[in-house]
Amino acid sequence: MRLSTVILPVHARAEAVAQWRRAEELGFHAAYTYDHLSWRTFRDGPWYDALLTLAQAASVTERLRLGTLVTTPNFRHPVTLAKDLMTLDDISGGRITIGLGAGTDGFDAAAVGIPPLSPRERADRFGELVSQLDQLLTTSDVTVAGEYFSAVEARTIPGCVQRPRIPFAVAATGPRGLRLAARFGQAWVTTGDPATFEEGTAQQSRDAIAAQVGRLEAACEAENRDPASIERILLTGFLPERALESADAFEEFALAHAALGITEVVVPAPIPETQFALADDVFEGIAALAPALADARP
Numbered sequence: 001m002r003l004s005t006v007i008l009p010v011h012a013r014a015e016a017v018a019q020w021r022r023a024e025e026l027g028f029h030a031a032y033t034y035d036h037l038s039w040r041t042f043r044d045g046p047w048y049d050a051l052l053t054l055a056q057a058a059s060v061t062e063r064l065r066l067g068t069l070v071t072t073p074n075f076r077h078p079v080t081l082a083k084d085l086m087t088l089d090d091i092s093g094g095r096i097t098i099g100l101g102a103g104t105d106g107f108d109a110a111a112v113g114i115p116p117l118s119p120r121e122r123a124d125r126f127g128e129l130v131s132q133l134d135q136l137l138t139t140s141d142v143t144v145a146g147e148y149f150s151a152v153e154a155r156t157i158p159g160c161v162q163r164p165r166i167p168f169a170v171a172a173t174g175p176r177g178l179r180l181a182a183r184f185g186q187a188w189v190t191t192g193d194p195a196t197f198e199e200g201t202a203q204q205s206r207d208a209i210a211a212q213v214g215r216l217e218a219a220c221e222a223e224n225r226d227p228a229s230i231e232r233i234l235l236t237g238f239l240p241e242r243a244l245e246s247a248d249a250f251e252e253f254a255l256a257h258a259a260l261g262i263t264e265v266v267v268p269a270p271i272p273e274t275q276f277a278l279a280d281d282v283f284e285g286i287a288a289l290a291p292a293l294a295d296a297r298p
Contacts, residue, residue, distance in 0.1 A: 001254060001255075001257075001258045001262065001263055001264065001265065001293045001294065001296040001297075002029040002030070002263065002264040002265075002290075002293075002294070003028060003029060003254070003264070003265060003267070003286070003287065003289065003290040003293055004028050004029045004030040004031065004032065004065075004233075004264055004265070004266045004267075005023050005026075005028045005030075005031050005032070005266060005267055005268070005269050005287075006031070006032045006033065006034070006069055006235065006266050006267070006268050006269065007019050007020060007023065007031055007032070007033055007057075007269045008033060008034055008039075008042070008047075008268075008269075008271060008276070009033050009034065009047060009048040009049065009050055009053040010042060010045065010046050010047055010048070010271065011046070011048075012046065013056070016048075016053065016056060016057075017056070017060050019269060020056075020057040020060055020061055020064070021060055021061060022269075023061075023064055023269065024061045024062070024063060024064040026284065026287035026288075027287060027288075027290050027291075028064065028287060028290065029064075029065060029264065029290070030064065030065035030066065030067060030097065030264075030266075031057065031061075031064050031065075031066060031269075032066070032067045032068060032069040032097075032099065032266060033050050033053055033054065033057075033067075033068060033069070034050065034068070034069065034070075035050035035051070035068040035069075035070060035071040035072070035076075035099075036050070036107065036108050037074075037075060037107060037108045037111045037112075038107045038108075038111070039107070041274065041275065042274075043107060050068050050071070051068075051084050051085075051088060054066050054067070054068070054088055054092075054096070055087075055088060055091055058088065058091045058092035058093075058095065058096075059091065061095075063095075064095065065095050065096075065097060066088075066092055066095050066096055066097070067096060067097035067098060067099055067169065068098055068099045069099040069169070069171075069189060069233075069235055069266065070099035070100055070101035070169070070171045070189060071098060071099060071100055071101070072100070072101050072102060072103030072104075072108065072126075072129075073102070073103055073122075073125045073126060073128075073129045073148065073149075074103040074104075074106075074108035074109045074112070074114065075108055075109075075111070075112050076129070077149060078128075078129055078132040078133045078136055078149050078151065079132075079136065079149075079151050079154045081129075081133060082133055082136035082137050082154070082156050083156060085098055085133075085137065085160070085166055086137065086156055086158075086159065086160055089160045089161045089162060089166050090161055092161075093161065094160075094161035094162045096162070096166045097166060097167045097168075097169055097186075097187070098133075098166055098167070098168055098169065099169040099170075099171060099189055100126075100129065100130055100133075100168055100169065100170050100171065101126070101170075101171035101172075101189070102122045102123060102125070102126035102171075102172075102177060103122060103125075103126070104122075105117065123174070123176045123177065124147065124148070125147075125148040125149075126177065126180070127176065127180060128146040128147065128148050128149050129148075129149065130168065130170065130180050130184050131184070132144055132146065132149055132151060133168075134165070134168070134184050135151075136151065136154060136156050137156060137159070137160055137164075137165035137166065138159075138164045138165050139156070140155060140156060140157050140159065141153060141154070141155055142154045142156070167185075167186035167187060168184050168185045168186055168187070169185060169186070169187035169188070169189050169231070169233055170184065170185035170187070170188055170189065171188075171189035171190070171191075172188065172189075173190060173193075173212055173215075175215075175219075178215055178216050178219040179219050179222070179223070181216060181219065181230065182216070182219040182220040182222065182223040182225055182230070183223050183225075185230055186230065186231065187230060187231035187232070187233050187264070188216050188230055188231070188232050188233065189233045189234075189235060190209060190212055190232070190233070190234055190235070191234075191235045191237070191238040191239075192205050192208060192209055192234070192238055192239045193205060193208035193209070193212070194238070195208070196208055196239070196240050197238055197239065197240055198240075199240075200240045201240060202240060202241045204240070205239050205240050205241060206256060206257070206260060209234070209257065209260055209262070210260045210261070213232060213260055213261040213262070216230070216232070217261075231263045231264055232261055232262045232263045232264070232298075233262075233263070233264045233265075233266060234257055234262045234264070234265050234266065235266045236265060236266060236267050236268070237267075237268050237275070237276065241253055244267065244268075244278050244282065244286070245282070246282060246285070247282060247285030247286050247288070247289060250267070250282075250285075250286045250289065251289050251292070251293070253265075254289070254293050254296065255293070255296055258293070258296035258297065258298060259298065260298070261298040262298070263298065265293075267283070267286055269283065270283050
């Protein structure tokens, strides 16, 4: 199992640089950031652009993988996103992963004036984003027309450092999203089952995640793909378990989820006086578990 972190884009340059360097020094496999225009309780405070934040992170780290958890169609177009990602992959020397999700009708959509979409429409739009982004990052000249996005002789030259393109980590729990993950994803992302977050138990949450993994594997089999070929990323912070109270609690949590089929767990970097107010010593203790967790297998 791999151990990674997520650093929200709320820090000005000096603090941000320290955060990304610290993540590398602590030995995390990857450090991700949220790709929003604003987010929940942080809406009225500092919030910087995710892709420019990753460019800055790439310039001050050497080994750490970098990415978003997750980018959505709410304010990203496949053509410009592909160009940004190709450039980021070059800046980082081939260390970028793009997390992709369907988005909601929240702040991001409202900020750019997108009218509310039905769940079906969001799934349709997400399918276009993923499939067109795949084309744009693997083909140097793309023309494609969709209901939500189109490209006309769009160039992505010289292409990604990583071949055939940067990895996609597709966030999904429904049938259509899981099919996209199985078809295009090098990884799948879950935050668990929202229905268990407020009032569920740890066991109910683990049962729900096990069921999600089972549906992912069924989707892979339907695509004639080996289920073992896709990584399974669990973003913590939205689960009923108290896994971040101590390093010991986290170790039990991580090993239990490795047994469910999860191959990477992402923990939030501490932000004092927020829902991510993780004690620094606990955060460092969790990071120190990385070598032991590396041997954990589904």
